[in-house]
Amino acid sequence: MTQQMKADGMLVLVTLFWGISYLLMDISLEAMGPFTLNAYRFLGAFFIAAICAFPKVRTVNRITLKYSALLGFILLFVYIGATFGVLYTSLSNAGFLCALTVVLTPLFGFLFLRQKTSKKLALVVAMAFTGIALLTLTESLKPRVGDLLCIMCAAAYAIDLLMTERVVKKEGVNVFQVGVFQLGFTGTFMLFMSFFFERPVLPNSSKVWISVLILSIFCTGMAFIVQVIAQQYTSAAHVGVIFALEPVFAGIVAYFFAGEILSPRAYLGAFLLVSSLFVMEIDFKKLFAKKKELEEV
Incomplete structure (x- = not known):
């Protein structure tokens, strides 16, 4: 492998x-x-992360702490949006709207960082906003x-991804330590x-204790450390397609465990939104080229 x-x-597990x-x-x-x-x-x-990996984090340098604090500050807005959003909308809506990060990341990269993007971005944005x-x-x-x-959450997380992409390439930055210390700064804020x-x-x-522990250990500690490390070994396109699965998982959980049922119009919007995420991230030219090669063999 x-x-x-x-x-x-x-x-995918994250x-x-x-x-x-x-x-x-x-x-x-x-x-x-x-906030609590x-x-x-x-x-x-x-x-938990600092105790389990103490030998790896005890030698942290100033530049790593500086960028950890910056990413932690951005995550403050991500989770203000996500947590307050869950209070004032449905679980299904929260899952679908927070996943807009997949569309907003290349859009922000194009608008503010002059990053190259595909011509299909306009179509994807139209699909996404119609779905919303x-x-x-x-x-x-x-x-x-x-x-x-929740849309604010998605926008802030798009900024976080773009900033993380730059931070992991900075000289003197320890990627694992950034993954750990950004959690500490966000928690302190x-x-x-x-x-x-x-x-x-x-x-x-006990129900609330278990929920908080799972959120801390698996949905936060493991998730953000794995994300920072994994971004060194996989492409941004792969990350985008994988993150597009989040609203699917959120919708399934909301349906089976919270009994949420959307209106037909909302299901159409959800379908358009998820479709826009996959259209944004799948390279159809390469896909059709491989299919053609297989047919010719």
Whole structure:
């Protein structure tokens, strides 16, 4: 098995946990505020990762800490959007809208970093925003507050991916340490916010404790460290296609465990949105070229 196949397999597992995370956040938010939940989630992930890999993180340098703090600050906005979004919209909508990162990453790269992109970007953007309109707009043609927050989450995470792509190539940066310390900085920022806006409390039941622990260990600690490491061994296109599976996993979990059923219009919007993610990331020219080669053999 090649390094890329291993990296892609690890990212599929990460995406599965992210799909489950919307339900776990919904359970946890019944007992605590969003900032408190994220403080537990990120600080818990940081301390577990730091203890388990202490020899690898104890020699951290200044440049690694600087970029870890920057990525941690960006993740603050990602998870403000995601967590508050789950409070004010459905789990299905949250999963589909947060996955817009796949479309927004190449769009932001083109607009702000002058990165080359395919000609199909305009089609993909049109499909994605039509899907969003069908999925989120009410009869009065207004999106819910939670939907807008989830879109903010997707935009902030697109910025995080573009910044991470640059950070992992910087001289003097330890990639594994960035994956660990960004969790600590995000958790610290969230903790300050929780004392300012909320009254921090401990989980009040075994169900909430289990949800917070799974969010900390698998959906946060493992997920972000694996993402940073895997981006060294796989292409951005592969990452995009894999991350497009997140709303699929989120929708399945919402249907079976939360009993959510969308309207026919919303299902059409969800279909367009997921289709736009795959159209963006699949290289159809290469796909058809391989098919033609196989037919000629």
